[in-house]
Amino acid sequence: MTGEFISQRALALAPSATLAMSAKAKKLRAEGKDVISLSVGEPDFPTPPHICEAAKRAIDAGRHGYTAVGGMPELREAVAGTLSRKIGFPYRASQAVVSPGGKYSIYLALLALVNPGDEVLIPAPYWVSYPEMVRLAGGTPVFVESREEDRFAVSAGAIDRAVTPATKLLILNSPSNPSGQVVPPAGIEEIGRLLERRGLWCLSDEIYDCLIFGGAVHKSIASVSEYCRDHTVAVNGCSKAYAMTGWRVGWIGAVPRLAAVIENIQSQTCANLSFPAQAAALAALTGPQDCVAEMAAVFDRRRQLIHRLLNAVPGFSMAMPSGAFYALPNISGLFGRTLGGKRINTPLEFCEAALEKALVAAVPGEAFGAPGHIRISYAASEEVIEEGCRRLAEFAAGGR
């Protein structure tokens, strides 16, 4: 066979902008450059010791084999308990499926729900991987605008206007990556009622639900009504709350039939999450929870710091984020200027020049459906944040 041998599906897939930028920063660092990376969203804390100990014990006890595809029974019980507590409806272990990472949980849920031609509503700004995963699953992403003056909290009205007879599903992500904003409970309730009126499903990515600040309240859309409970796939995991990104622990909670289908797809595509990671997740969910609150308190201080420092960067403006660990400053005030010898007209051009000249890595907003913005992860120490913002300010003022 001659000609193109890569599948159409793979050719159409954009690389993950978050991971690409973090890889670029790591490469420059390996070359000896003093790069400040505010790109990837991962807690800079080590995983708490009692969680690591549980994984070590699992390895030492010889637990090296397969487990049930959706996770060992004790872990599924613990996840179901967490879902029940957070959502306020009882979930059984059979409704909880543990997967290698929340990211994979999302993909499995999309594969289980989306038929070719189905439209999937994605409020913008959105996390980079949602549209690509929807396309991989054969669906069509349809973007729903949210307004900067509303702090990017998507409204039920905007979602309603985007619904067509082909709409199957809404992807909701609150607290949001990349805006760091939280949809208030009243907004969630309105969106929940809309789902019911329009007969839609919801994939609710709640991975940042433990990181909410300044009086913001997280409400899971699954908690709004029995309809919402039965038509929501709630996604969560250990990565952000317990500083466990590399352990790859994610899960879904869904109605039993859907959970069984998701487990079935996982059985044919990767089997189970490794046992040591499951043991760690069990320790995380059933052990002391102070570590979660302690890390969240640190992120809260950094949030206030980055809000103050970024708003002082010439040409930057941003609202105070209320969740996750991202800032999404509007940098369009810089467009048309020449910085570091380069004309800046887009966030991508800004990020490329900032990385090259100021050695600061941030992710361009284009990848998140946020033109005019860049995403900054403040999952970094205060010293790193201060130095990163100092360099950005110097660069934006034309001095670097």
Ligand code: GLU
């Ligand atoms: N979700 C994180 C981020 O947005 C981790 C990287 C990724 O998988 O996108 O930076």
